Amino acid sequence: MPKIKLADSTVQTIREICKKYDNKEGELINVLHNVQEKLGYLPAEVQEVIALELNMSVAKVYGVVTFYSFFTMIPQGEYPISICMGTACYVRGAEQVLNEFKRQLKVEVGQTTPDGRFSLSCLRCVGACGLAPVVMVGDKVFGRVAPQQVKDIIAEYHEGCPHEAKSA
Amino acid sequence: MSDYNMQILICGGTGCKASESEEIRNVFNDLLGEYLLEDEVQVVTTGCFGFCEKGPIIKVLPDNTFYVHVTPADVDEIIREHLVKGRQVERLLYRDPHSHEVIHDSKGMDFYKKQIRIALRNCGFIDPENIEEYIARDGYLALGRCLSEMTPEGVIDEIKKSGLRGRGGAGFPTGLKWEITSRSVADQKYVVCNADEGDPGAFMDRSILEGDPHSVIEAMTICGYCIGADKGLVYIRAEYPLAIQRLKVALDQARAYGLLGRNILGSTFGFDIELRYGAGAFVCGEETALIHSMEGSRGEPTVKPPFPAESGYLGKPTNVNNVETFANIPVIINKGAAWFSAIGTEKSKGTKVFALAGKINNVGLIEVPMGTTLREVVFDIGGGIKGGKKFKSVQTGGPSGGMLTTASLDTPIDYENLQAAGTMMGSGGMIVMDEDDCMVAIAKYYLEFTLEESCGKCTPCRIGNKRLFEILEKITAGNGKEEDIDKLRMLSHVIKDASLCGLGQSSPNPVLSTLAHFEDEYLAHIKQGRCPAGKCKALLKYVVVEDKCTGCTLCFRTCPVGAITGERRAPHFIDQALCIKCGICFEKCKFDAIELA
Numbered sequence: 230m231p232k233i234k235l236a237d238s239t240v241q242t243i244r245e246i247c248k249k250y251d252n253k254e255g256e257l258i259n260v261l262h263n264v265q266e267k268l269g270y271l272p273a274e275v276q277e278v279i280a281l282e283l284n285m286s287v288a289k290v291y292g293v294v295t296f297y298s299f300f301t302m303i304p305q306g307e308y309p310i311s312i313c314m315g316t317a318c319y320v321r322g323a324e325q326v327l328n329e330f331k332r333q334l335k336v337e338v339g340q341t342t343p344d345g346r347f348s349l350s351c352l353r354c355v356g357a358c359g360l361a362p363v364v365m366v367g368d369k370v371f372g373r374v375a376p377q378q379v380k381d382i383i384a385e386y387h388e389g390c391p392h393e394a395k396s397a
Numbered sequence: 398m399s400d401y402n403m404q405i406l407i408c409g410g411t412g413c414k415a416s417e418s419e420e421i422r423n424v425f426n427d428l429l430g431e432y433l434l435e436d437e438v439q440v441v442t443t444g445c446f447g448f449c450e451k452g453p454i455i456k457v458l459p460d461n462t463f464y465v466h467v468t469p470a471d472v473d474e475i476i477r478e479h480l481v482k483g484r485q486v487e488r489l490l491y492r493d494p495h496s497h498e499v500i501h502d503s504k505g506m507d508f509y510k511k512q513i514r515i516a517l518r519n520c521g522f523i524d525p526e527n528i529e530e531y532i533a534r535d536g537y538l539a540l541g542r543c544l545s546e547m548t549p550e551g552v553i554d555e556i557k558k559s560g561l562r563g564r565g566g567a568g569f570p571t572g573l574k575w576e577i578t579s580r581s582v583a584d585q586k587y588v589v590c591n592a593d594e595g596d597p598g599a600f601m602d603r604s605i606l607e608g609d610p611h612s613v614i615e616a617m618t619i620c621g622y623c624i625g626a627d628k629g630l631v632y633i634r635a636e637y638p639l640a641i642q643r644l645k646v647a648l649d650q651a652r653a654y655g656l657l658g659r660n661i662l663g664s665t666f667g668f669d670i671e672l673r674y675g676a677g678a679f680v681c682g683e684e685t686a687l688i689h690s691m692e693g694s695r696g697e698p699t700v701k702p703p704f705p706a707e708s709g710y711l712g713k714p715t716n717v718n719n720v721e722t723f724a725n726i727p728v729i730i731n732k733g734a735a736w737f738s739a740i741g742t743e744k745s746k747g748t749k750v751f752a753l754a755g756k757i758n759n760v761g762l763i764e765v766p767m768g769t770t771l772r773e774v775v776f777d778i779g780g781g782i783k784g785g786k787k788f789k790s791v792q793t794g795g796p797s798g799g800m801l802t803t804a805s806l807d808t809p810i811d812y813e814n815l816q817a818a819g820t821m822m823g824s825g826g827m828i829v830m831d832e833d834d835c836m837v838a839i840a841k842y843y844l845e846f847t848l849e850e851s852c853g854k855c856t857p858c859r860i861g862n863k864r865l866f867e868i869l870e871k872i873t874a875g876n877g878k879e880e881d882i883d884k885l886r887m888l889s890h891v892i893k894d895a896s897l898c899g900l901g902q903s904s905p906n907p908v909l910s911t912l913a914h915f916e917d918e919y920l921a922h923i924k925q926g927r928c929p930a931g932k933c934k935a936l937l938k939y940v941v942v943e944d945k946c947t948g949c950t951l952c953f954r955t956c957p958v959g960a961i962t963g964e965r966r967a968p969h970f971i972d973q974a975l976c977i978k979c980g981i982c983f984e985k986c987k988f989d990a991i992e993l994a
Contacts, residue, residue, distance in 0.1 A: 253693075254693060255692050255693040256693055257693035257694075258673075258674065258676060258690065258693050259673075259674065259693075261676070262635060262674055262676065289694075292695055293693070293694065293695055296678060296695040296696065296852070297675075297676030297677050297678050297696075298676070298677035298678065298849075299635055299636065299675075299676035299677035300676060314597070315597035315598045316597045316598035316754070316755070316792065316795070316826065316828045316842070316843075317597075317598040317754030317755050317760070317828060318598075319597075319842055320755045320756060320828060320830055320834055320839075321755070321756070325979065328977075328979075329979075332957070332977075352636070353595065353597050353636070353677065353679075354596075354597045354598055354599070354600065355411065355415075355636075356411045356412070356600035356603050356604075356637070357411050357412040357415050357449070358412070358449065358598060358600060358752065358754035358760055359412045359449030359450045359451075359452055359754075359760040359761060360412055360415060360416065360449075360452075361754065361755075361760070363415075370415035370416075372415060372416065376979065376981075377981065
């Protein structure tokens with residue numbers, strides 16, 4: 230992955246977050262949550278700044294980032310698409326829905342489309358098992374999704390009017 | 398209810414919120430003003446009613462009218478007909494799936510009849526963001542009694558007598574756990590609530606935190622009093638934003654009422670609670686891993702002893718209990734150990750909350766006395782299998798559990814019986830499967846989950862599960878051999894014996910359990926190259942039945958990959974090399990001219 234140069238203001242933001250947690254090593258996970266919320270993802274360069282601020286090795290920061298599925302080192306698409314792969318969704322056909330998304334967007338799980346519009350991921354359980362299978366696009370939940378609806382869901386966001394999108 | 402004549406309860410659980418329950422509330426607020434009813438009717442957003450299948454749900458009190466699948470467009474009619482004229486809106490009422498009759502009073506629903514709600518006592522009844530409503534239903538009464546009338550030993554004794562066992566999975570006696578931690582000597586101790594519900598398809602803890610956060614806060618405070626801790630931590634999944642928000646509101650309110658902080662209720666006892674966020678790691682459900690995660694490290698388990706009761710968070714004695722376990726505590730103090738222990742079976746007392754999901758009519762959250770049979774849960778409460786299909790099995794215990802089959806339908810559900818049946822209670826996920834679910838594929842699904850979630854510390858778990866997964870992949874792809882079955886069994890036992898923590902020790906359970914009950918399905922894949930449930934794609938082959946095909950071209954037009962060719966009014970043909978086995982042609986064909994070969 231090509232190295233990125235962080236803007237000074239970004240470095241400043243990261244430093245402020247670390248300071249909020251008294252630059253304590255034990256607060257690493259809280260720091261990561263905060264930084265990811267601000268920046269959207271945690272690339273290696275960001276981890277280096279955090280390691281420096283919390284006075285710990287980059288290896289340890291990297292170890293934690295890669296351990297937890299919530300943290301990501303890849304930038305998310307403008308509309309992150311997550312397919313729930315909880316058991317309830319799985320037995321009601323989530324896999325077919327996921328495959329259809331992969332096929333239509335031509336990306337694998339964990340990747341972002343080249344235009345930066347959509348990223349595809351799986352998540353464990355939204356807890357909306359009554360609506361299984363569930364797909365989330367950003368914060369919006371689509372329930373009882375069939376593979377045939379995938380095209381329409383993508384189209385809604387392609388046209389750029391996601392706010393009028395209707396859930397099933 | 399006090400000043401209002403009527404109450405509208407709107408479910409604000411995650412499922413119903415996802416289907417516009419918030420918008421419904423807004424429309425109610427607007428329209429009640431227009432009808433000049435805002436002083437007569439109170440609108441309350443509550444926690445989960447449990448009946449998620451039919452959400453969004455609205456309940457009207459005092460007459461217990463239960464409206465299902467409500468949309469914002471229905472609100473006007475509900476106000477006009479029901480609130481103004483006193484006539485229920487029939488078309489929105491719940492219909493009994495067997496008799497097809499409308500249910501006028503929710504007490505008459507089979508779904509609720511067999512339930513006893515202890516941990517879920519307030520879910521769907523109170524506004525979780527209003528501490529007054531919790532207090533009005535005996536909230537913080539138990540804490541008051543403990544602090545003013547009981548010694549810590551007395552409280553622990555009561556919990557021990559109640560027979561309450563940990564609801565997170567293993568079923569360790571709660572009172573005993575408290576006693577051990579209380580005996581540890583240290584300058585600082587901690588109470589931890591494990592709200593890292595990682596089991597896919599389970600949402601009990603989330604619903605309790607969303608619907609009744611104060612019950613957990615009250616219980617944690619009681620626990621702090623018992624073990625001598627002044628600090629509590631809730632380890633909660635970052636993926637549960639609504640539960641986090643409601644918990645934060647509840648904590649602020651409890652502090653404002655003097656129920657957290659120094660000198661609680663005028664006593665010398667002080668206690669406060671902080672939140673810690675999980676970041677998506679199933680293994681963090683294990684106590685030692687959870688503690689490492691709270692300390693900011695990778696959530697890898699370590700050897701016990703020392704147990705957290707001796708050396709836990711930051712090396713101090715720590716008592717870890719799960720959300721549902723805590724939610725039971727205030728009721729036990731209020732109603733007494735004798736009352737609680739009268740419910741349930743000989744060794745499993747009280748109730749258990751289950752998240753019922755999968756191929757069942759009433760997906761939702763239920764709470765039943767221990768000892769209820771699986772048949773009652775699936776067919777009476779759950780309303781039977783979706784689409785009239787045949788019941789095949791229920792998976793309990795998530796990725797660490799196993800299958801219950803028709804043979805277990807009449808077994809009373811408790812810790813011991815589930816274990817004897819080759820599965821476990823787990824945290825309470827119950828996934829119902831029907832004849833269309835392939836048991837080999839399900840075992841593979843769970844292993845894929847474990848593979849991703851294995852922390853990698855122990856070799857048998859890290860590599861062994863990978864090998865198990867590969868064998869299952871081979872079988873579902875039609876390349877399995879008969880000796881693979883023995884290999885699966887042997888490897889499973891090695892992984893179970895040689896892994897350090899509960900994750901590794903239980904990860905092969907889905908394989909062993911499906912092998913025990915459905916070996917014939919494995920053999921069908923291996924020997925006949927056939928998936929009896931028709932799920933394993935590599936073994937499927939869609940073909941056109943020539944004499945049934947009318948050449949309507951519908952399949953040709955709907956095939957997403959252009960694998961179907963043929964002239965109008967002549968039999969079509971599916972190119973197997975191009976076919977992705979999506980099954981759309983099979984579903985769309987009006988003449989049953991496409992078959993699974």
